[in-house]
Amino acid sequence: MRQTWRWFGPKDLASVDDMLQAGVQGVVSALHHVPTGTVWTPEEIAARQELLSRMTDGAPSGLKWEVVESLPVSEDIKKQKGNWRDHIANWKTSMTNLSRAGLQVICYNFMPVLDWTRTDLRWRLPNGATCMRFDIVDYAAFDIHILARPGAAAEFPDDITAAAARRFAAMDDAARKALAANVAFGLPGAAETMTLDDVRAHLAEYDAISATRLRANLIDFLAEVTPLAQSLGMRLCCHPDDPPFPLLGLPRIMSTEADFRAVLDAVDLPANGVTFCTGSFGARADNDLPAMMQRLGPRVHFLHLRNVRREGTALRDSFHEAEHLTGNTDMVAVIAAILTEERRRRAEGRADWNIPMRPDHGQDILDDLGRRGQPGYPTIGRLKGLAELRGIMTALDHPMVTGAG
Numbered sequence: 001m002r003q004t005w006r007w008f009g010p011k012d013l014a015s016v017d018d019m020l021q022a023g024v025q026g027v028v029s030a031l032h033h034v035p036t037g038t039v040w041t042p043e044e045i046a047a048r049q050e051l052l053s054r055m056t057d058g059a060p061s062g063l064k065w066e067v068v069e070s071l072p073v074s075e076d077i078k079k080q081k082g083n084w085r086d087h088i089a090n091w092k093t094s095m096t097n098l099s100r101a102g103l104q105v106i107c108y109n110f111m112p113v114l115d116w117t118r119t120d121l122r123w124r125l126p127n128g129a130t131c132m133r134f135d136i137v138d139y140a141a142f143d144i145h146i147l148a149r150p151g152a153a154a155e156f157p158d159d160i161t162a163a164a165a166r167r168f169a170a171m172d173d174a175a176r177k178a179l180a181a182n183v184a185f186g187l188p189g190a191a192e193t194m195t196l197d198d199v200r201a202h203l204a205e206y207d208a209i210s211a212t213r214l215r216a217n218l219i220d221f222l223a224e225v226t227p228l229a230q231s232l233g234m235r236l237c238c239h240p241d242d243p244p245f246p247l248l249g250l251p252r253i254m255s256t257e258a259d260f261r262a263v264l265d266a267v268d269l270p271a272n273g274v275t276f277c278t279g280s281f282g283a284r285a286d287n288d289l290p291a292m293m294q295r296l297g298p299r300v301h302f303l304h305l306r307n308v309r310r311e312g313t314a315l316r317d318s319f320h321e322a323e324h325l326t327g328n329t330d331m332v333a334v335i336a337a338i339l340t341e342e343r344r345r346r347a348e349g350r351a352d353w354n355i356p357m358r359p360d361h362g363q364d365i366l367d368d369l370g371r372r373g374q375p376g377y378p379t380i381g382r383l384k385g386l387a388e389l390r391g392i393m394t395a396l397d398h399p400m401v402t403g404a405g
């Protein structure tokens with residue numbers, strides 16, 4: 001596995017030096033300041049490459065930008081509305097520009113309106129660390145009482161609806177605002193700029209779009225962009241829904257192995273691939289992660305390794321982000337499946353056998369606490385996660401274990 005790290009650019013609290021000291025081999029980044037739907041120019045791409053090629057004192061870092069996360073797919077493309085054709089043309093131009101700059105892997109998602117969703121961005125754990133959490137009752141309180149989405153109450157089991165009413169009644173105004181801001185954090189435009197009416201307007205756009213229609217739109221998008229990716233030697237990889245179940249009445253189409261299989265088969269080119277995110281898939285008990293890694297393996301182009309602890313047994317239930325090796329996902333088994341896939345690729349002579357992985361998210365620990373970094377991206381918590389994952393990778397690849405020695 002290629003050990004990479006997400007870097008948000010010049011505003012990131014983690015520096016290039018920090019990445020090097022964490023043992024990072026390559027960088028995952030995106031041009032977050034470029035508006036969705038417009039072209040990523042060669043100049044902007046080169047500027048990002050230049051920034052991460054230098055340490056704080058100007059010495060060469062030896063690091064390269066290796067994975068794009070994300071080249072965003074516009075809401076227009078997802079809905080096939082407005083300027084969607086121009087946006088696809090621009091996406092292809094951006095992809096060509098990235099390819100000319102030496103990049104080969106592009107991660108994107110096809111979640112309508114929301115990217116990831118949590119109800120608490122800094123939930124306190126018994127040891128004083130904090131992590132991100134999704135609480136089904138808080139989420140229902142937001143949906144039913146704060147957003148007041150028509151029909152929301154009927155989408156939850158009665159006990160959750162009742163608990164949400166009690167939870168909402170017990171919250172003061174500040175608590176309600178904080179919850180709305182947390183849920184809205186994964187929305188485009190984010191918390192400060194998006195009002196509840198804006199959220200309602202975004203949701204209304206999907207009233208007429210079923211899951212079947214959304215899947216057809218994704219397949220149309222991939223039918224346009226994948227042949228070009230293939231001819232450029234690039235690999236596209238769709239990120240799963242996070243969490244992997246429907247939210248706010250929106251269709252969600254990339255939550256399970258069957259969802260991915262349908263889309264991989266519909267545009268059956270190696271460049272049409274998967275971002276295997278163990279944290280997203282792992283929030284659903286019916287996703288068997290080691291088996292999914294084995295079966296989807298040949299098309300996995302990027303790995304997000306993190307763990308979640310499910311707090312209930314329903315398909316749509318509470319969970320929090322656990323340490324990388326604890327939680328419900330058997331991370332050792334997943335890593336073993338990845339290493340098996342890498343060996344298979346090497347035997348096949350595939351140039352892309354070394355799959356980029358990044359330690360995804362992490363708990364806020366030590367100096368992360370109080371630093372107010374990007375939620376989910378603490379420097380020390382991720383460094384710890386990477387170190388633990390690297391330990392498993394090194395051990396499982398040792399000749400004593402593989403039998404090669």
Ligand code: DNO
Pocket residue numbers: 069070107108109115116239304376
């Ligand atoms: C959250 C991330 C996602 C991911 C996008 C990919 O921390 O994993 O925001 O970057 O869904 O398009």
